[in-house]
Amino acid sequence: MAYTTSQPQPGGFLSRLGFGAGARKKPAVAAEEMKRVQFTSPVLPYLFLFPQLAVIFIFFYWPSVQAVSSSFYLEDPFGFGSTFVGLSNYTDVLFSAEYQSIALFTAVFTVLVTFLSLSIGLLLAVKADRVIRGASTYKTLLIAVYAIAAPVSGLIGMMIFDQHVGPFVKMMSYFGWHMQVGLNYYDTAFAMTVVAVWKQIPYNFIFFLSGLQNVPVSVREAAMIDCRSGLRRFWTVVLPLLAPTAFFLLTINVTYALFDTFGIIDVMVKDKPANNPVTLVYKVYADGFRGNDIGGSSAQSVILMIVVFVLTIFQFRFMERRVHYN
Amino acid sequence: MTMIKKFSMAAMAVAMSATSSLAATNITWWHGMGGRNGEVINEISQKFNASQTACALTPISKGTYEEALATGIAAFRSGEQPNILQVFDAGAATIINAKGATVAAEDLINNAGYKFDREAFIEGVRYFYADSEGKFIGMPFNSSAPIMYVNPQAFEKAGVEVPKTWEEFEQVAPKLKEAGFIPMTASQLTWQFTENFFSRQNIAFANNNNGYDSVVDTKMNLTDKNLVMMFEKLKAWSDAGLYKFYGASWNDNQKPFEEGKVAMWIGSSGSFGGLQKTASMPFSADFLPYWKGIQGAGTNTFIGGAALFAMAGKPEAENKCTADFFQFLTSPEIQKFYHQATGYVAITKAAYELAKSEGYYEKTPVAEVGIKQLMLPSGEWSKGYRLGFYPQIRSIMEREYNKIFSGETTVQKGFETIEKEGNDLLARFAKTAG
Numbered sequence: 001m002a003y004t005t006s007q008p009q010p011g012g013f014l015s016r017l018g019f020g021a022g023a024r025k026k027p028a029v030a031a032e033e034m035k036r037v038q039f040t041s042p043v044l045p046y047l048f049l050f051p052q053l054a055v056i057f058i059f060f061y062w063p064s065v066q067a068v069s070s071s072f073y074l075e076d077p078f079g080f081g082s083t084f085v086g087l088s089n090y091t092d093v094l095f096s097a098e099y100q101s102i103a104l105f106t107a108v109f110t111v112l113v114t115f116l117s118l119s120i121g122l123l124l125a126v127k128a129d130r131v132i133r134g135a136s137t138y139k140t141l142l143i144a145v146y147a148i149a150a151p152v153s154g155l156i157g158m159m160i161f162d163q164h165v166g167p168f169v170k171m172m173s174y175f176g177w178h179m180q181v182g183l184n185y186y187d188t189a190f191a192m193t194v195v196a197v198w199k200q201i202p203y204n205f206i207f208f209l210s211g212l213q214n215v216p217v218s219v220r221e222a223a224m225i226d227c228r229s230g231l232r233r234f235w236t237v238v239l240p241l242l243a244p245t246a247f248f249l250l251t252i253n254v255t256y257a258l259f260d261t262f263g264i265i266d267v268m269v270k271d272k273p274a275n276n277p278v279t280l281v282y283k284v285y286a287d288g289f290r291g292n293d294i295g296g297s298s299a300q301s302v303i304l305m306i307v308v309f310v311l312t313i314f315q316f317r318f319m320e321r322r323v324h325y326n
Numbered sequence: 327m328t329m330i331k332k333f334s335m336a337a338m339a340v341a342m343s344a345t346s347s348l349a350a351t352n353i354t355w356w357h358g359m360g361g362r363n364g365e366v367i368n369e370i371s372q373k374f375n376a377s378q379t380a381c382a383l384t385p386i387s388k389g390t391y392e393e394a395l396a397t398g399i400a401a402f403r404s405g406e407q408p409n410i411l412q413v414f415d416a417g418a419a420t421i422i423n424a425k426g427a428t429v430a431a432e433d434l435i436n437n438a439g440y441k442f443d444r445e446a447f448i449e450g451v452r453y454f455y456a457d458s459e460g461k462f463i464g465m466p467f468n469s470s471a472p473i474m475y476v477n478p479q480a481f482e483k484a485g486v487e488v489p490k491t492w493e494e495f496e497q498v499a500p501k502l503k504e505a506g507f508i509p510m511t512a513s514q515l516t517w518q519f520t521e522n523f524f525s526r527q528n529i530a531f532a533n534n535n536n537g538y539d540s541v542v543d544t545k546m547n548l549t550d551k552n553l554v555m556m557f558e559k560l561k562a563w564s565d566a567g568l569y570k571f572y573g574a575s576w577n578d579n580q581k582p583f584e585e586g587k588v589a590m591w592i593g594s595s596g597s598f599g600g601l602q603k604t605a606s607m608p609f610s611a612d613f614l615p616y617w618k619g620i621q622g623a624g625t626n627t628f629i630g631g632a633a634l635f636a637m638a639g640k641p642e643a644e645n646k647c648t649a650d651f652f653q654f655l656t657s658p659e660i661q662k663f664y665h666q667a668t669g670y671v672a673i674t675k676a677a678y679e680l681a682k683s684e685g686y687y688e689k690t691p692v693a694e695v696g697i698k699q700l701m702l703p704s705g706e707w708s709k710g711y712r713l714g715f716y717p718q719i720r721s722i723m724e725r726e727y728n729k730i731f732s733g734e735t736t737v738q739k740g741f742e743t744i745e746k747e748g749n750d751l752l753a754r755f756a757k758t759a760g
Contacts, residue, residue: 074754074757074758075758076424076758076759077399077420077424077758078399078402078403078424078426078427079402079403080424080425080426080427081758082758083757083758085757092754098725098747162578163572163573163578164578164581164582164585180572180573182572182573182574182575182578183571183572183573183728183731183732184732185728185732270574270575270576270577270578271390272573272574272575272576272721272724273574273721273724273725274573274574274721274724274725274727274728275724275725275726275727275728275729275732275734276573276728286718286721287718289392289393289396290392290396290717290718290721291715291717291718291721292395292396292399292417292420292715292717293715293718293754293758295758296754
């Protein structure tokens with residue numbers, strides 16, 4: 001769903017890195033000619049579209065339809081037989097106390113991770129934007145984390161928060177907080193949130209920084225004459241100009257917290273969720289792949305599809321209205 | 327042009343590899359083992375391929391136990407199943423109840439012209455992967471038992487003997503604590519204190535003959551008063567500092583023992599290979615304790631680990647090769663090799679005798695504890711259990727056990743929840759299997 005979001009123009013900083021911003025600036029004449037191109041055969045455009053459509057169909061629509069259809073059945077894992085059970089897979093899941101608590105955690109986790117990684121990413125971008133000496137060193141150091149794969153960052157988190165040898169746990173014990181990640185629900189939730197936020201900050205940082213560098217110097221200088229307070233200038237001038245970037249990042253971050261944190265969670269609960277917090281996606285995996293309950297797991301993934309669908313509509317209907325693209 | 331070149335090269339490579347192995351029948355083995363255990367599987371396969379020319383076995387690691395089972399199932403549904411699939415203890419019901427997914431190991435071996443001898447296997451491994459008539463469906467492979475590892479320094483310092491029963495544990499644990507040790511940790515309460523509480527105490531785990539006879543109306547006996555008593559004791563010991571619970575993760579509970587802080591650690595007989603490298607002190611091992619006060623307690627434990635299943639829908643020639651490999655695998659020399667290379671128990675009497683005659687257990691007595699525990703007399707309820715969706719039931723147990731030790735729920739309530747949710751899953755499984 002996130003891929004349909006209109007991307008902000010990654011100019012400035014990104015173009016210097018060589019992130020193909022040049023192609024964007026086509027002369028208007030060329031664009032006019034592009035429009036007038038006619039295909040000689042009516043089949044040809046479809047032929048060009050075919051590979052893309054095939055990929056979308058095979059990897060998105062087909063599995064989705066399969067998930068929807070198997071969510072109405074109770075199925076033997078090996079496929080020897082299945083019984084139509086109507087909506088009972090859905091009711092079983094929705095009325096289960098465990099599912100409800102996982103859903104609640106997922107909501108809280110998503111809000112926290114999105115809010116923290118966006119705000120910290122923005123703060124760092126604003127600060128890095130002002131640095132003059134050694135700017136590229138700072139930026140590289142901040143961005144480098146993004147290159148770490150999710151399971152690896154989970155692994156790093158696991159070591160930092162290890163019950164026995166974790167340095168963070170040792171440090172906290174001096175303050176009287178005896179963390180037990182893997183045993184105490186809230187300690188594990190804390191550790192997961194920290195790792196998930198840490199992993200996502202660089203991504204937000206890159207986009208915010210490029211957004212900031214796209215704010216015209218003339219606008220900033222004009223604002224400087226009107227207003228002395230730096231904070232107020234940021235709120236009234238810079239932030240509104242960053243809105244398209246922020247909106248794009250909001251969508252990406254929500255999807256990240258909902259889905260892409262799977263690797264981190266899987267590694268941090270060490271294959272044994274027990275009473276530790278997990279997200280809805282992890283539950284789909286646990287029931288489907290570990291428990292071999294295809295019907296129940298499909299029903300859960302359909303529920304997730306609906307959640308994402310509703311969220312996307314909400315974001316575009318109510319949030320995008322407030323965003324001004326220049 | 328270069329593309330065409332590449333394609334023709336690839337085609338040639340395929341053709342060549344096909345001709346080179348044309349003489350042998352290829353069979354595949356999907357397993358869920360990594361690290362050293364995965365390497366040993368490769369070594370065994372090489373030994374098998376070197377021992378004969380008719381068959382060529384290719385082992386492929388599919389990740390963890392659960393991933394191996396999930397990929398095996400997905401492959402079966404699309405007709406791409408391997409000849410041999412390794413399935414772990416908790417997944418046994420899933421594959422055995424799927425009639426038509428596998429060929430019973432016993433039939434496979436008899437059809438290939440060998441004579442299958444159930445009596446050749448040690449007592450504890452004979453029933454777990456068999457049907458209710460005792461016919462072997464899966465071929466037991468890596469087999470382990472939950473045993474108690476001991477830090478002798480702790481016992482020396484406290485001046486007490488290693489306990490054989492939980493009654494004795496209650497006597498010695500306070501002294502071990504006084505001596506500055508955590509008396510006990512345990513790595514997997516589901517396996518060691520639940521499933522094997524039933525086997526070691528010889529108490530029924532579920533109706534329908536522990537689930538062997540039928541999936542219909544199978545219900546677990548998790549509010550059994552003795553089981554509840556065991557966990558109330560564990561909770562009381564935990565509160566008194568006589569037992570420490572570090573959550574559901576295996577390693578979090580093993581690590582303090584390796585560091586020499588713990589007097590007794592309940593692990594797996596298969597742990598000792600790794601423990602030899604990681605433990606900071608000498609260690610020994612003993613049987614999993616039991617309650618002397620419970621009538622009939624002290625029987626053998628269920629076998630843990632995994633078995634190999636011959637998947638159905640394969641040509642006769644390949645099945646013959648699979649049977650050949652099973653025969654090879656259970657030969658005393660290979661069993662002894664596997665036993666010594668990994669720490670899993672030898673599953674045949676002949677292999678055990680062979681290792682014994684060579685003086686292996688005099689040098690490494692710890693390696694014998696698991697086998698001896700599996701060879702204890704078995705009771706009516708220590709042969710095995712067959713419960714569907716069992717991996718999920720274990721997850722429910724793990725969740726409630728965390729809650730019990732953090733004080734969020736009581737032992738009684740925790741087990742009531744597990745029993746309720748677990749029995750719901752069993753009913754659900756009966757629907758899928760029926």
